Amino acid sequence: ETGVTQSPTHLIKTRGQQVTLRCSSQSGHNTVSWYQQALGQGPQFIFQYYREEENGRGNFPPRFSGLQFPNYSSELNVNALELDDSALYLCASSIGRGANSPLHFGNGTRLTVT
């Protein structure tokens, strides 16, 4: 069983640039959630995708956007990067969008904005 994989593992960008992070969900999972984890904090929910449609969004501005593809992989796009966007970005997949579906996390992408 292949787990959740994220790419790249590390990324350095300049303020104002745009970034795309990628996630392959675990086999059999049709739901992908994205989280931002700042240093010393717990993961914060960005949004969730279920069957290629956004299914819930946290308190993040519109410059955070996403996609889910027919194979259930997903992308997180962030435009106009700000210094505070520096964080670990976590992708998690699950079966279904129910509240009782445990999430399976990837190792994350460490984004540094300078």
Place this chain on the structure above:
Amino acid sequence: AQSVSQHNHHVILSEAASLELGCNYSYGGTVNLFWYVQYPGQHLQLLLKYFSGDPLVKGIKGFEAEFIKSKFSFNLRKPSVQWSDTAEYFCAVNDYKLSFGAGTTVTVRA
């Protein structure tokens, strides 16, 4: 939306000591409760979960948690820790999305 509070930021203890990590959540109706663990260099993984039924739930590696509805709490316990339990522990609550606490770093000294 739910909010989750974890009482301790960093806990240091010796092997064989007992561990209890506190977690409280804000009221929001029916909730599903989780504890996740992140070992050094590894991804977040599920330790245990509570949906309904017996409020004392058992998870992997000898961990258990007790749901006390009247206190809005879901505390994690382990009677005797090992060095390999050194990790960061996150309490999480799910209504329509999974909300995490800030985490507790547990360091077990051999």
